[in-house]
């Protein structure tokens with residue numbers, strides 16, 4: 136589907152349009168179950184074109200960045216990147232000129248003087264076509280991620296793309312094949328892999344604290360109902376409400392899943408095998424749509440729509456026999472949670488509800504022991520930029536750790552912590568869960584985007600070996 140057609144799909148504004156899109160999607164999953172399940176794992180070739188896992192691109196002394204998407208998420212990245220030495224912000228692009236102007240203001244009184252692009256749905260291509268940009272940073276609606284990332288890689292740029300990187304299995308393969316063909320990085324910006332407890336538990340797992348990892352849990356439980364129904368300051372063109380009104384499954388799996396996959400060395404020693412996914416019905420979104428439509432005709436198209444079931448639970452079995460549970464609920468009045476639970480043969484850890492806890496048996500360890508473990512297992516990257524990251528901010532600092540690490544790896548010619556196989560696999564959980572949900576939680580095979588190289592790919596580097604040379608200019 137080309138870019139314009141994708142947008143047309145989500146622009147379906149009429150009641151009939153939304154209802155039809157929703158019905159068709161579910162019907163297509165039901166009618167073609169056998170075939171779709173095969174297609175989900177089908178590979179255009181069983182041989183990997185080039186292995187991007189561990190790929191070290193040529194060093195870039197300066198990383199020249201172009202940003203696409205400057206809505207609620209994008210400007211924060213512009214700000215964070217402006218603090219990092221060795222970064223040059225060369226381009227700012229958003230469909231809406233106002234958003235570009237706002238982002239430009241962030242760079243006032245800095246050395247950055249980007250060109251701006253706006254007012255046209257395809258204007259981002261102009262920025263990607265420039266030959267003085269190294270990295271395209273994408274924070275647009277989900278339906279645009281893959282086409283933008285593929286175009287940028289084809290234009291010779293590395294890509295950092297917001298979560299999820301793709302919406303369909305076909306898009307996942309497009310990312311993999313383009314990254315392998317162009318030898319350009321395609322990193323999904325899974326910032327939760329850089330949160331403090333997640334990094335701590337990754338290092339603990341590496342050092343054998345948990346013994347054999349048996350089970351992991353993650354989630355995205357975040358009440359976004361108000362934001363979804365906010366036509367003034369919410370998502371541009373209500374894109375996220377439309378996603379929730381036309382699909383049913385775990386639409387946003389990567390926040391809870393990414394850190395668990397790194398701990399289990401998924402794509403690098405273990406691989407997902409199959410999943411099963413079940414959704415509750417919707418008890419909240421439809422009611423809210425009816426309520427909203429009673430006072431504002433704008434919401435009429437949504438009042439007869441079958442919304443995504445509020446709670447989705449997806450379970451994955453890995454090739455090595457471990458299990459993963461991932462939940463998704465963005466429409467219930469609950470406190471925020473990504474769960475982050477790691478359970479092994481010798482111990483376990485769990486964050487949410489806070490405080491984070493660790494156990495080696497029946498009882499949680501006490502605060503003093505917790506602090507000792509924290510001191511012992513805090514990884515180098517946190518020692519290096521953790522405190523600074525907390526000052527810079529961005530989800531408590533994890534966003535900055537992620538951006539700094541990305542730039543530092545590019546400048547030092549190191550492999551990135553998250554490669555295109557992670558982007559594809561973690562994103563694929565959404566369409567696979569939709570398939571399973573539409574078929575009474577039947578199991579669905581998970582494609583192996585590494586085409587077998589997971590058996591020999593090295594785990595991600597947790598030290599700062601050959602890295603850590605990038606300075607930060609931040610004085611607040």
Ligand SMILES: NC(=O)c1ccc[n+]([C@@H]2O[C@H](COP(=O)([O-])OP(=O)(O)OC[C@H]3O[C@@H](n4cnc5c(N)ncnc54)[C@H](O)[C@@H]3O)[C@@H](O)[C@H]2O)c1
Pocket residue numbers: 203204205206207208209228229230231234255256257258259274275276277279297298299324325326369370371374530
């Ligand atoms: N990692 C995280 O913690 C995190 C947090 C929030 C959002 N996100 C992700 O960031 C992305 C953006 O989310 P958001 O909340 O900023 O949404 P948003 O609607 O506020 O912003 C999207 C922006 O993309 C722009 N856009 C749309 N079509 C475009 C086009 N053709 N060319 C250029 N610009 C275009 C819109 O004008 C808008 O400004 C999403 O993928 C979301 O999942 C990630």
